[in-house]
Amino acid sequence: MQYLVSVIDDKSNPGSTDRQPAISAFNERLIAEGYWVFAGGLADTDAATVVDNRGEQVVFSDGPFVESKEYLAGVWVWEAPDLDVALKLATEASEVCDRKIEVRPFL
Amino acid sequence: MVASLTRRFGDLDIAEEAAAEAFAVAVQRWPADGIPPNPGAWLTTTANHKAIDRIRREAKREDKQKQAQMLYDDDPPAPTGAIVDERLRLIFTCCHPALAMETRVALTLRMVAGLTVPEIARAFLVQETTMGQRITRAKAKIKAAGIPYRVPSEEDLPTRVSGVLAVLFLVFNEGYLATGPDTDPVRHELTAEAIRLTRLVRDLMPEDGEVAGLLALMLLTEARRTARVSADGELVTLDEQDRGAWDATLVAEGHGLVRERLTSGVAPGRYQLLAAVNAVHTSARDIRDTDWTQVVALYDQLVRLDPSPIVVLNRAIAVAELDGPEVALASVDRLEGALAGYHPYHATRADLLRRTGRSRDSRAAYDKAIELAGNTAEVAYLTRRRDQLR
Numbered sequence: 450m451q452y453l454v455s456v457i458d459d460k461s462n463p464g465s466t467d468r469q470p471a472i473s474a475f476n477e478r479l480i481a482e483g484y485w486v487f488a489g490g491l492a493d494t495d496a497a498t499v500v501d502n503r504g505e506q507v508v509f510s511d512g513p514f515v516e517s518k519e520y521l522a523g524v525w526v527w528e529a530p531d532l533d534v535a536l537k538l539a540t541e542a543s544e545v546c547d548r549k550i551e552v553r554p555f556l
Numbered sequence: 557m558v559a560s561l562t563r564r565f566g567d568l569d570i571a572e573e574a575a576a577e578a579f580a581v582a583v584q585r586w587p588a589d590g591i592p593p594n595p596g597a598w599l600t601t602t603a604n605h606k607a608i609d610r611i612r613r614e615a616k617r618e619d620k621q622k623q624a625q626m627l628y629d630d631d632p633p634a635p636t637g638a639i640v641d642e643r644l645r646l647i648f649t650c651c652h653p654a655l656a657m658e659t660r661v662a663l664t665l666r667m668v669a670g671l672t673v674p675e676i677a678r679a680f681l682v683q684e685t686t687m688g689q690r691i692t693r694a695k696a697k698i699k700a701a702g703i704p705y706r707v708p709s710e711e712d713l714p715t716r717v718s719g720v721l722a723v724l725f726l727v728f729n730e731g732y733l734a735t736g737p738d739t740d741p742v743r744h745e746l747t748a749e750a751i752r753l754t755r756l757v758r759d760l761m762p763e764d765g766e767v768a769g770l771l772a773l774m775l776l777t778e779a780r781r782t783a784r785v786s787a788d789g790e791l792v793t794l795d796e797q798d799r800g801a802w803d804a805t806l807v808a809e810g811h812g813l814v815r816e817r818l819t820s821g822v823a824p825g826r827y828q829l830l831a832a833v834n835a836v837h838t839s840a841r842d843i844r845d846t847d848w849t850q851v852v853a854l855y856d857q858l859v860r861l862d863p864s865p866i867v868v869l870n871r872a873i874a875v876a877e878l879d880g881p882e883v884a885l886a887s888v889d890r891l892e893g894a895l896a897g898y899h900p901y902h903a904t905r906a907d908l909l910r911r912t913g914r915s916r917d918s919r920a921a922y923d924k925a926i927e928l929a930g931n932t933a934e935v936a937y938l939t940r941r942r943d944q945l946r
Contacts, residue, residue, distance in 0.1 A: 450702040531704035
């Protein structure tokens with residue numbers, strides 16, 4: 450199964466900023482063990498643009514689709530046999546990133 | 557049966573519906589055709605056919621190769637040992653940490669204990685539709701999120717077992733001290749089911765101390781069930797219970813388990829300590845004969861493991877017997893901030909204030925306890941105690 454693994458940061462109580470070396474090492478391991486599909490850190494939510502072309506005319510709006518204290522700071526896509534494996538990896542990921550992690554299955 | 561169907565078809569919904577359909581066919585046919593020579597095997601075979609029919613119907617609509625493949629699995633029904641393993645797999649799936657606690661309890665009662673949705677809804681005082689949705693959502697999550705149907709690996713087992721025990725303890729407690737103005741004060745079907753499931757877990761993990769501890773705790777508590785509520789529906793506290801009415805068989809089994817754990821030489825966990833406390837109580841001929849020094853020592857150990865205010869409160873109740881109500885009251889009063897909404901806190905204070913002769917304060921504490929208590933027998937007891945104050 451594939452899981453979207455979201456790294457959640459908190460504007461009022463951000464995680465530490467020195468995690469990159471640990472995250473890189475963790476990524477190496479994900480690749481070596483065959484779980485890694487994709488990973489990427491995200492720019493600040495201020496850099497987001499929402500596009501809505503459901504009506505007659507396209508509307509662009511500056512900023513994320515929802516303003517919130519907690520926001521998506523980065524994502525992984527993992528290939529794992531089941532949720533137990535994904536949750537175990539996510540437990541490590543949360544410590545490595547010093548942030549909360551959401552694990553959500555793809556359909 | 558649901559466990560073995562789930563194992564074979566990998567889907568709780570299909571398993572549950574196939575089992576229900578098989579029972580429906582049995583209800584229709586058996587009265588007319590007579591009961592088959594092996595009713596269990598008949599039901600399993602019928603349920604298997606129903607499940608395959610269902611998968612065939614669905615396979616036509618969607619591409620379900622994996623499920624279609626199972627049509628070719630013609631293994632005979634699993635022997636007893638394997639069925640036990642399958643039930644355990646089902647318990648671990650229903651008690652998965654990725655599910656909310658209330659969901660785990662509901663799902664375990666539905667899938668493992670076989671209670672109906674209306675029964676579970678009644679036990680937890682929610683609407684049937686709400687409970688139905690909760691269970692449906694949980695099954696959908698198990699499927700969509702890939703919650704595995706298996707016993708966790710050796711290294712994960714201790715934490716996962718403690719999650720299962722927490723669910724079983726919750727089921728037991730809801731039966732033992734049922735909440736709600738319209739429910740019986742004790743719901744025997746829930747305590748009995750919790751004990752049955754804990755026995756099952758113990759069969760599979762006979763070496764696990766906390767499993768043995770929880771079973772002992774339940775047995776020693778259940779042994780006092782009939783003595784605990786009077787004929788007119790009032791709670792009877794430990795000091796006033798007719799000890800001759802306790803179930804001697806359950807007490808003996810509980811004591812046996814506690815002794816087994818004591819001789820193991822392994823440091824006891826929370827359930828084992830609580831079981832030991834109950835073993836002390838059930839060993840005493842009357843309340844004066846109780847070894848309170850031992851009870852307080854056990855609570856001291858428990859506080860070191862789990863320094864939560866509720867444990868401290870229970871320790872104080874034992875301290876009152878050993879060092880007097882004044883000493884106990886001093887430590888109870890310190891818990892006000894943490895336990896102001898917990899009715900046993902007010903009931904304990906009311907009792908201690910009564911025993912130190914402070915009737916006015918005691919009455920106020922009883923009022924608060926009555927307001928917060930949800931169990932009818934307990935409300936009746938607290939009300940009588942309050943009204944006896946001078």
